[in-house]
Amino acid sequence: MTTSGTDELEIFRRVLERNATQLRRDLPWIGCNDPWAILVSEVMLQQTQVARVLEPWRRFLATFPTANSCADAPLAQILQLWEGLGYHRRAKALHGAARMIRDQFGGEVPRDAASLLSLPGVGHYTANAVGSFAFGERVAVLDTNVGRVLARAVANQTLGARRAQTLANELLPENGVAAHNQALLDLGAQFCRSRPLCDSCPLSDACRWNLEGGDDPAPRSASVSRPQSAFEGSDRQLRGRVLGLLRLGQVTSSRVVADVAPGENERVVRIVESLVNDGLVERKGNQLRLAMT
Numbered sequence: 216m217t218t219s220g221t222d223e224l225e226i227f228r229r230v231l232e233r234n235a236t237q238l239r240r241d242l243p244w245i246g247c248n249d250p251w252a253i254l255v256s257e258v259m260l261q262q263t264q265v266a267r268v269l270e271p272w273r274r275f276l277a278t279f280p281t282a283n284s285c286a287d288a289p290l291a292q293i294l295q296l297w298e299g300l301g302y303h304r305r306a307k308a309l310h311g312a313a314r315m316i317r318d319q320f321g322g323e324v325p326r327d328a329a330s331l332l333s334l335p336g337v338g339h340y341t342a343n344a345v346g347s348f349a350f351g352e353r354v355a356v357l358d359t360n361v362g363r364v365l366a367r368a369v370a371n372q373t374l375g376a377r378r379a380q381t382l383a384n385e386l387l388p389e390n391g392v393a394a395h396n397q398a399l400l401d402l403g404a405q406f407c408r409s410r411p412l413c414d415s416c417p418l419s420d421a422c423r424w425n426l427e428g429g430d431d432p433a434p435r436s437a438s439v440s441r442p443q444s445a446f447e448g449s450d451r452q453l454r455g456r457v458l459g460l461l462r463l464g465q466v467t468s469s470r471v472v473a474d475v476a477p478g479e480n481e482r483v484v485r486i487v488e489s490l491v492n493d494g495l496v497e498r499k500g501n502q503l504r505l506a507m508t
């Protein structure tokens with residue numbers, strides 16, 4: 216099996232561009248021109264589904280419309296607003312990013328992916344997403360949605376990390392990078408899902424897997440995420456419960472143990488310890504509260 220040549224990439228790119236408007240999801244951060252709002256959306260979307268991000272994103276930006284306003288607030292306030300999103304280390308990282316933007320970038324979100332990468336909690340995907348969506352930088356996004364599209368529609372083969380990134384780079388247009396990246400993400404989210412909707416997909420005539428057949432190349436490809444482990448009964452769930460209790464105010468360690476998971480004392484103590492170590496919870500004597508810094 217051959218990988219895509221330049222002509223095939225060009226054809227796919229054009230068909231994608233033609234269908235970009237049809238593919239476009241109606242989400243408040245798409246087409247938004249505020250770099251801070253885009254950065255917040257991208258951090259929240261890491262590991263969290265779009266539907267669960269909408270409301271927290273709105274209330275976060277209503278409270279912290281700028282990086283400086285977030286940087287000046289105590290971490291506890293960011294953790295309050297993170298309710299419903301989970302993976303709270305992202306909240307601390309975003310707070311750290313806001314402080315770095317205030318202290319090292321004059322309050323402005325840095326304009327290029329290389330500088331964005333220096334911010335806490337910002338990896339390659341997020342840096343390239345913010346760089347392209349907020350500033351039109353010519354960099355490719357490669358997440359689980361795009362990884363599926365590349366493996367199926369563009370290559371029709373399982374892709375390793377380097378090949379997937381190279382292909383994403385080769386597929387970039389000279390101009391209109393933000394619209395191109397958005398169209399790839401929209402295609403992956405709307406049609407080229409884990410269970411693809413090929414019958415209704417507007418790219419079906421330009422999709423190699425659809426035209427050539429074979430086993431689905433996406434599941435073992437780079438950047439294509441595996442199903443998350445069960446939330447119910449997980450440590451993640453307990454961490455969320457501890458933080459939920461502390462959102463109501465300072466409480467004693469013994470009350471946390473008693474309220475969060477009665478009968479699982481050792482486990483709750485371990486969870487609290489991990490939250491303290493992560494800098495999300497502060498302990499003073501036997502009192503626990505959301506971390507302030």
Ligand code: SF4
Pocket residue numbers: 364367368406407408411412413414416417418419422423424425
């Ligand atoms: S035709 Fe199917 S596999 Fe190809 S891009 Fe569309 S949804 Fe994905």
